[in-house]
Amino acid sequence: MKHTLLFVAAFLCAAFSAFGQVQAVDSLGLTVRLAKSASRIVSLSPASTEVLFAVGATVVGDTTYCVYPPEALAVEKVGGFSADSMSIEKILSLKPDLVVSNGKIHKPATDELARYGIPTFAYDPSGFDGIAAGIVAIGTLAGRKEAAVLVASIMKEKIAKVEKTIAVIPASQRLSVFWEVYNDPLMTCGSATFQHAIVEAGGGKDIFSDLAGSWPMVSAEEVIRRAPQAIMGADDHGEALTLDAIVKRPGWSLVPAVRSGKIFLIPTGIVSNPGPRVADGVLAVAKALYPRLFP
Template identity: 35%
Template sequence: MKKRILLSLIVVLIMSACSPVVQPTAVQPVEQPSITPKPGETATMAPTAEMVMSDEEEISFVDDLDRDVVIKLPINRIVVLAPSLTETLFAIGAGELEVGRTEYCDYPEEVVNLPTIGGFSANTISVEAIIALEPDLVIGGSIHQAEVVDSLEKVGIPVFVSEPEDVKETLESIELIGKITGHTEQADDVVGQMRARMDEIAEFVTAIPEEERPTVFYEVWHEPLMSASNSAFVGELIGMAGGVNIFGELEEEYPTISAEQLIELDPQFIIGPSSHGDQMTAEVIGSREGWKNLTAVKNEAIYIVDGNIVSRSSPRIVDALNFFVDTLHPEFKK
């Protein structure tokens, strides 16, 4: 079982990143073309273990709650409990199977017409609303939804949890969902496009000497001052994009740090999510005590990234990777 311990504040922040936000005028905004397929286009989670297909049209595997799962096929009605799962279904052309979503599932646009079953945390999800939708499969998005999983199992509704912790597991999750929904070819196409883009970026980054890679401070929150280590999705993406996450080696996924630590490390870039966009301006950052002399502030290298694409384990993580490499290495686009 995964050993992810998230502070309640971080859960709130991530959920904020999953909801629509009004962004302030950003310092040096970067427009990103999406390379993930549009809904309807074609382009092993494991969750944790080997997947087995049987002659009886079943798929068996171990999910992220360490449960032995058997899914009978075909699947026609799916309720999802995380925005990343909605994005994955639509990206692989299986969006028509989704009949219920969380209130945070807002991409692609047409999904907002589907009924909601509550929020993301277990205590905000209505089991009764899920049952009323008569799904033949529910896909959970967090190990902290175990209580909901237990309730659904008791009434005979098939359910499993997919909570990828890194890019590799995200690709495996997309492939698994493709097999379960009968969209194997489309899922393979999506994953293939993602791998091709990541390989292109990796080839570019490999040629950059370690000592020439720019340093980055990723600000999750300002009071208390919080960042992300390399064990967080965003930390991994910064490294893949040829950046050096200045707090990457800390043990906690989202560590609390001090202004003194930050000032001493003097990052070349400061980046934050759109959910925190009101703080990501040169005026606000520069007004903090001791921050005006930071290299990133003096060079106005302060950027806002879409909080959804860096926090959701969906095909759009490659769009987030695009953002980071184009921001840190503008020459890559030339």
């Protein structure tokens, strides 16, 4: 709890309001300043939509990929996920005072919005501290700072509770995990991603923790060589990440995870979107790996 309070106190020094103005630093390191709290916000990604609803912000537009919470389904749609799918005309028609993007992915769209004087905030965090900071930053800009601080604090406390439970397992006895992002080409999560953080906080030892970046491609031979004791991934990965499918991959029947049947699909919403529900992702990973600790 102490480290959470220290984090909140430090972050509130960076995101504050004065003379009616609000400001916060986004994931690209840019300071976003608004004349007043945003009351008509358009979200361009599922993660930012989840955060906005969690803190109680007013969302007037989001995308077809924004399905959580259920209330997001009723919001006006402005596009899909990529920048070129966004309808600038539709966004402008909603008269937003802030657009929350997914960072560099949406840069062509946000650059165009900037020409119309629409302020944008990039939300693309990595790691739990980055997610918590982003939640508070978005809440600050939306005039929901107190709610955002609470959401971020609860998220971190839930994660800490899981970590405390699995602390009884010595590091040498924790299961090694291969997190499969995609099967063709074979991809995993790099050490800079929140998926890596979810695996580690859930008590797993990421077999590719030595790889930097976001989504490195790896060879099947290297996965086999590193011999993970469990294989995990999001449940939207499809039929490619099942025991029946994996055992048919050349050489994979030798992998300990395949021999023991430890292939786990985790609900995508809690491991693919960097929002407050990543705490649920940590718990899901821990329950899969160490069910006896979570009866």
